[in-house]
Amino acid sequence: MNTTALTPGKHVVVTDFDGGEGILVDLNTKKYYQLNETAMAVWKALEQGKSVGEIANDMTANYEVALDNATRSVERILDNFQTYKLLTAR
Amino acid sequence: MPVDAVVVDGRPGLTWMNMSGIELKEPFFQQTVDRVREQEPWRDAGLFTEFDALLQLDQLLARVEPAGFIFHSSRCGSTLVANGCRALDNAIVLSEANAIEKLLARFITDGGDPVKESLYSVLLRAVVNALAHRGRDDVRVFVKFSPCGISQLERIRRIWPDVPWVFLYRDPVETIVSNMTTVPAWLLDEDHRILAHITGTTPADVAEMSLEERCARSIGNFFATAHSLANDNSLLLNYNQLSLTSILDFFNVSPSAEELDRIASGSRIYSKEVAGVREFVPDAEVKQKSASDRVRQLAQQFAMGPYNLLEHGEGL
Numbered sequence: 001m002n003t004t005a006l007t008p009g010k011h012v013v014v015t016d017f018d019g020g021e022g023i024l025v026d027l028n029t030k031k032y033y034q035l036n037e038t039a040m041a042v043w044k045a046l047e048q049g050k051s052v053g054e055i056a057n058d059m060t061a062n063y064e065v066a067l068d069n070a071t072r073s074v075e076r077i078l079d080n081f082q083t084y085k086l087l088t089a090r
Numbered sequence: 091m092p093v094d095a096v097v098v099d100g101r102p103g104l105t106w107m108n109m110s111g112i113e114l115k116e117p118f119f120q121q122t123v124d125r126v127r128e129q130e131p132w133r134d135a136g137l138f139t140e141f142d143a144l145l146q147l148d149q150l151l152a153r154v155e156p157a158g159f160i161f162h163s164s165r166c167g168s169t170l171v172a173n174g175c176r177a178l179d180n181a182i183v184l185s186e187a188n189a190i191e192k193l194l195a196r197f198i199t200d201g202g203d204p205v206k207e208s209l210y211s212v213l214l215r216a217v218v219n220a221l222a223h224r225g226r227d228d229v230r231v232f233v234k235f236s237p238c239g240i241s242q243l244e245r246i247r248r249i250w251p252d253v254p255w256v257f258l259y260r261d262p263v264e265t266i267v268s269n270m271t272t273v274p275a276w277l278l279d280e281d282h283r284i285l286a287h288i289t290g291t292t293p294a295d296v297a298e299m300s301l302e303e304r305c306a307r308s309i310g311n312f313f314a315t316a317h318s319l320a321n322d323n324s325l326l327l328n329y330n331q332l333s334l335t336s337i338l339d340f341f342n343v344s345p346s347a348e349e350l351d352r353i354a355s356g357s358r359i360y361s362k363e364v365a366g367v368r369e370f371v372p373d374a375e376v377k378q379k380s381a382s383d384r385v386r387q388l389a390q391q392f393a394m395g396p397y398n399l400l401e402h403g404e405g406l
Contacts, residue, residue: 030140
């Protein structure tokens with residue numbers, strides 16, 4: 001998956017909380033989502049236009065995790081974001 | 091400004107009023123709202139939004155870190171302290187504002203759901219931020235919570251870990267007598283869920299309790315919570331040792347001579363008086379003498395132990 005084609009939706013408001021976690025609000029559905037620290041890091045990276053590879057590399061730099069595991073985590077989180085229609089194409 | 095947290099057609103959210111240029115000069119926030127509604131009804135357009143509007147607004151506002159929190163166990167000088175803070179230049183006091191208090195209550199009524207807990211924490215931070223923005227950058231913001239607020243101290247500290255907080259308390263007999271003379275809304279607690287949580291009982295139990303017992307159990311819990319959560323960032327102060335200057339000093343505020351004059355003249359006035367003309371009269375002795383045996387027994391049974399912990403660091 002190439003995240004450069006995806007970006008956080010304009011219909012989504014994100015608020016950080018508690019030193020790394022976050023709350024997302026989908027303004028279209030009025031649904032709220034709680035993001036853990038990892039998902040929040042992915043969301044912020046998406047806001048900066050980073051690719052899956054770049055986000056996974058960031059994770060390996062910040063956490064003790066192998067690159068392939070980090071990549072799978074990022075892809076899983078992105079799948080969730082897409083399932084809930086929180087991302088839009090650039 | 092968000093002036094209340096309400097549910098409209100099953101949708102939880104906030105009501106808003108145009109409070110631009112309005113000074114929050116009354117002892118309680120809702121008194122200011124009532125005054126504005128009466129004098130300038132055009133400011134209340136009945137605007138209701140769901141909470142997402144608050145979070146959108148929060149994105150646009152710089153984050154305001156409160157200068158201090160005021161917790162109390164009811165009828166123990168907290169309004170006097172709030173008025174003292176209000177007398178400072180460039181200070182606002184959010185005193186028991188409905189929007190804040192009702193969000194705090196939701197931690198109890200919707201408790202046990204971690205997503206909701208995080209959401210309410212974010213909303214609470216945002217509502218304080220929205221209330222604190224008064225068009226200036228140099229405002230010192232103090233938040234005074236209702237007595238039940240201390241029961242949510244852990245959550246509040248999680249949101250604002252660095253904000254200093256004071257807890258004001260008073261002899262339990264005097265506190266109960268005062269609350270029986272004029273029964274406050276927190277003690278009536280419509281569906282009893284809040285008091286059940288605070289007293290560790292059930293809403294049915296609370297419904298069966300006399301008001302004296304509800305009060306004794308509640309303030310005992312307030313004392314115990316404040317004692318157990320006190321840290322380097324807290325000041326626990328008895329009504330009989332109340333000192334505005336020491337509290338302001340604790341809040342890192344050094345009042346000017348003019349500010350001290352205003353605080354001194356304000357402290358001679360009965361603190362809850364909106365008009366600011368009824369003079370304050372010390373009443374501890376009167377309250378002690380008028381306490382019934384039942385009040386003394388309830389105070390002893392439910393509040394004296396935690397009170398002594400605050401006073402002496404040990405239960406008796």
